[in-house]
Amino acid sequence: MLTVEEKLEIDKAIHEVPVKKAACIEALKVVQQKRRWVSDESLKDIAAYMDMSPEELDSVATFYNLIFRRPVGRHVILICDSISCYVMGQEKLTDLITKQLGIRYGQTTLDGRYTFLPNPCLGTCDHAPALMIDNDLYRDVTPEQLEEILGKYA
């Protein structure tokens, strides 16, 4: 069931577009923002609300990198794995995160604290390597800084 609050936000997006379906990505975003990911249950509810079939909405949802169709942890770590960051030492950072947290790309720590994902270029290549945790961008990241950065997210 979509909450009243979610419905209100989705309605706002629907009002901005001439065709209701055009707001379906917004709708997925709204729900993901509240629940961290889009479960099969939520997907069905959103589809019904948007007058779409669940299959049609799922084909949209699974196309985009940042709509999560599987549960994620409380914090999502996105490391830039594109070219400038690669040149500037991203693979070392990835190895370190894997070691420190015991998770590889796509996995979530057992305590549900972090999910670790690679992400294409974060658009801050002059300050590579870069990573994002939730809404926070970290640039020129050195291996020494990692522990402190990760520690900020309980």
Place this chain on the structure above:
Amino acid sequence: MEKPLTQHMRGDGAPLSLKEYERAGGYQALRKALKEMEPKAVTTLVKESNLRGRGGAGFLTGMKWSFVPMNVPKPKYLICNADEMEPGTFKDRILLEQTPHQLIEGMILAAYAIQADQSYVFLRWAYKLAAKVITQAIEEAYAAGYLGKNILGSGFDLDMHLHTGVGRYMCGEETALLNSLEGKRATPRAKPPFPQISGLFGKPTIVNNVETLCCIPHIVNRGTDWFKNLSPGADAGTKIYGVSGKVKKPGAWELPMTVTMRELIEDYAGGMQDGLKFRGALPGGASTDFLVEEHLDVRMDYTGVAAAGSRLGTGTMIILDDHTSVVGFVRNLEHFFAQESCGFCTPCREGLPWIEKVLHTIEIGEGKPEDIKTLEFHTKYLGPGNTFCALAPGAMEPLQSALKYFRKDFEELIRHKISA
């Protein structure tokens, strides 16, 4: 040296407020156009200015606008492409974060020229700060009467919306962007019909890059001769160049299009880091051909870079140094393209992962002599004309040029069966 796009930036990275922008002459171009110019005259001016799109393909902006039918019922759309997901490219971010009103004014002028009544900023998800800045600037522009109904009493109406994407390189391809805005998968559309005739929701639509749109107020204010004279070559205006990789001071600078690769690397980016040598560079983002030492004095304009066998692309250069594995470098790029392929056509969907795999095998010292042939085969069959959109041919540019200039690196790894 004039720097119209960046001259009024505050220097502390904070966005120029509406007041500050107005004090610097902001929205004067809009006043002028609405009062003194027919919509068509704005298009003609931009056409005569020789402005070429800064999103990568370099198409003449005024020419593109001139294909929009004028006497058709509303809505018509003007879209700012702020997806910027090409690896190595970070120039639009600077404009979005620091001079939001310059972009908005450019968008209103473009919309006026084609008589669009609806506009969108299609912004990538990762640009959180830009999202905040643009949202606020749009609100300010509405409050000041630059957006909405009857703008500055001219009878011209325009709405502007911010749409944030959910991550997919394909969203930057202009027809895929339209599908994404319509709530679909971001796969490209067949052309014709061109978006100018039938774009968003089947209506006439123009898609322009952030930097392109930011040039418009200046062209309207100062005229075509001034704009052309900003760069002495054939290509008009300034360009925001970037350098990333192992140089001393990576960054971005607005410069006339006379600047050479050498000047960018040595004078602006401070030269290579100590102990490292320059081996090559992708001059304009991940989907451009390598240029090498012999090209260091190539002029970084559309014509100069093309004559050297590459593309100006987004104008943001990625440096390859002598301590970085060429094969690893190219493998990283092809991994990106393989992952971001929309999967619509077979050569791209099947070919890119194959390429990535072959490169990986070579990288870990398990390559075979025939692997190079396999890679070359792909550069041919994923090249221009064989796939539905420009992603696959773009992906082949760094690969084919790496095989041309750094073939020995590939061969040695294969021959000696060592890992990179």
